[in-house]
Amino acid sequence: MSSWTHRHLLGISQLSKGDILHVLDAAERWFSLSRDEAKHARVLQGRTIVNLFYESSTRTRTSFEVAGKRLGADVVNVSPQTSSVTKGETLLDTVKNLEALRADAIVLRHSASGAPDHVAAQVSVRCSIVNAGDGAHEHPTQGLLDAFTILRRKGRIEGLVVAICGDILHSRVARSNALVLGALGAEVRLCGPRTLMPRHAATLGPTVTVCTRLDDALDGADVVMALRIQNERLPAAMLASNREYARTFGLNATVMGRAKDDAIVMHPGPINRGVEIDPRLADADRSVILDQVEAGVAVRMAVLDSCIRASDVHRGAA
Numbered sequence: 001m002s003s004w005t006h007r008h009l010l011g012i013s014q015l016s017k018g019d020i021l022h023v024l025d026a027a028e029r030w031f032s033l034s035r036d037e038a039k040h041a042r043v044l045q046g047r048t049i050v051n052l053f054y055e056s057s058t059r060t061r062t063s064f065e066v067a068g069k070r071l072g073a074d075v076v077n078v079s080p081q082t083s084s085v086t087k088g089e090t091l092l093d094t095v096k097n098l099e100a101l102r103a104d105a106i107v108l109r110h111s112a113s114g115a116p117d118h119v120a121a122q123v124s125v126r127c128s129i130v131n132a133g134d135g136a137h138e139h140p141t142q143g144l145l146d147a148f149t150i151l152r153r154k155g156r157i158e159g160l161v162v163a164i165c166g167d168i169l170h171s172r173v174a175r176s177n178a179l180v181l182g183a184l185g186a187e188v189r190l191c192g193p194r195t196l197m198p199r200h201a202a203t204l205g206p207t208v209t210v211c212t213r214l215d216d217a218l219d220g221a222d223v224v225m226a227l228r229i230q231n232e233r234l235p236a237a238m239l240a241s242n243r244e245y246a247r248t249f250g251l252n253a254t255v256m257g258r259a260k261d262d263a264i265v266m267h268p269g270p271i272n273r274g275v276e277i278d279p280r281l282a283d284a285d286r287s288v289i290l291d292q293v294e295a296g297v298a299v300r301m302a303v304l305d306s307c308i309r310a311s312d313v314h315r316g317a318a
């Protein structure tokens with residue numbers, strides 16, 4: 001297994017299989033600690049983590065905050081709506097100012113693909129940048145927490161069939177998942193309407209295929225993941241209606257009959273109940289949607305700890 005050397009986490013595409021296994025292994029250790037044990041392991045005490053979210057979030061922002069606090073760090077939430085961004089300050093100036101306040105890590109969510117890469121190239125060696133979702137590009141901690149959830153439920157990832165269904169075109173979650181699960185040896189089937197399928201989807205990895213029929217994607221699947229229909233990113237011409245989408249691509253107990261009997265159901269959230277997933281399936285025993293949320297804290301603890309440690313090493317070497 002590799003030892004982690006990344007000061008920033010910008011995307012799964014920059015990680016080796018060894019890096020992915022490092023995070024999953026560290027996350028398992030954090031996940032298994034009792035609350036009392038975790039209190040004594042405040043490895044980021046005296047450090048400052050800033051959550052800088054230019055897009056709305058419930059799960060990612062909160063779990064980065066909980067993760068940072070469980071590691072003993074001071075966590076500060078900056079909302080562009082109530083910051084000097086409203087006065088015209090640029091992303092880079094905002095980040096430079098947070099860095100001057102001695103932030104050890106900035107967790108960034110932004111609607112522009114590549115925004116975390118852009119700022120990571122400009123910050124000093126003192127500060128780590130963690131991508132919390134950039135446009136339609138990547139959501140690396142979501143991919144890692146989904147892999148962690150599957151591993152805990154299934155005991156392995158290699159050889160599993162994972163169907164990811166929905167708006168693949170706009171989904172940073174689909175991209176990060178295809179990369180992480182592909183690297184760990186799963187067969188990944190991307191499924192959705194032709195209008196919501198990127199032309200080069202199958203090039204995400206040698207084990208990634210594209211299906212335009214839900215039945216084909218679910219046939220013998222071990223894991224079925226529904227994606228949120230992102231109405232805020234969708235031009236009207238790309239989807240006839242939510243009702244039509246639910247009829248052809250919505251997950252429900254009937255279509256799940258194509259998958260294996262013990263197949264699990266995932267969704268990164270937030271859920272559009274009755275659109276991409278039937279509410280009864282979202283709440284069924286086979287659904288691991290809330291397990292994904294729980295896993296997010298341990299995975300983000302592993303990522304924050306690993307990146308800040310790597311930053312210390314870089315700084316020592318500089």
Ligand code: CP
Pocket residue numbers: 056057058059060061133139142268269270
């Ligand atoms: N899965 C996810 O990114 O959810 P949030 O948008 O609530 O953070």
